[in-house]
Amino acid sequence: MLLKKGSDGDDVKELQSLLNLNADGIFGSGTEDAVKAFQTAHGLTADGIVGNGTWAALHTAAEPVVAATPGTVNFAKLSGKIPAAIVAIFPDAFSKYEINSPLRAAHFLAQIAHESGDFTIKTESMNYSTPARIAEIWPSRFNLTGADGKKNANDYINNQEKLAEAVYGRRMGNDNPGDGFRFRGGGWLQLTGKDAYKGYANYLQKSVEETADLLRSDNHYALDAACWEYCINMKLNRIADQGTGDDVVKKITKIVNGGYIGLPDRLAHFKTYLGLLNS
Secondary structure, three states: OOEOOOOEOHHHHHHHHHOOOOOOOEOOHHHHHHHHHHHHHOOOOOOOOEOHHHHHHHHHHHOOOOOOOOOOOOHHHHEOOEOHHHHOOHHHHHHHOOOOOHHHHHHHHHHHHHHOOOOOOOEOOOOOOOHHHHHHHOOOOEEOOOOOOOEEHHHHOOOHHHHHHHHHOOOOOOOOOOHHHHOOOEOOOOEOOHHHHHHHHHHHOOOHHHHHHHHHHOHHHHHHHHHHHHHHHOOOHHHHOOOOOHHHHHHHHHHHHOOOOOHHHHHHHHHHHHHHHOO
16 A cells, blocks of 8 residues: 555545545645644654555544453464464464454454465565466556556566566665565565565664565564564554454455455455354
């Protein structure tokens, strides 16, 4: 998710509604000023740009506070669904980040299981062999002809560095050549963009380069980065407490993904994990 002055469309309308502005779908000076005021009030960098952190803060500020549902997370119930070596690192991390009920755990696990291909992916692959898939994933940037000011997806197949630069370059803090590829999705919640990596690196008190390497190579950091992004940066435990409805999964997905890509799979994972943890 990245909205700034000059953006338009339905996401801008949603942003304006969250800010109690006239929702005309055009990100102009008035919207920018309102974003900056919100960011200042919530301890965020007041740059007027709506990235994942600001987007998450806007949504959580608009949501009612619901009392957390108490309950112990019985990790043994995940046996057979998630590899034992991965389940073994859950207790400490879940305790640290207050993922401390079956409901919170099921919502969190649903998102990271989808984003990580059931805990098999710690680095986003940009290696697409069909242009149609590129255009499907990034419809605002690519089509199959290069018409209407968009890039021709045929020019980006089987070229990870070129595609990553086209998708992520010169935004999300990626200010140097190659940053789009270097700071593509990483960890089990696919932390993306140099700004996001810097946020987590500052939390760890490590360099951004070391941090990027760690969360792509070490399951502990792949999980910890996901917990940090979900619980601290996006504050999604609070929304998870709202219940088991599909609408709650949809809210969380919008904040995590910026849209609803993979929503059916996320819903299926949530119901599976909730059933296991409540059994």
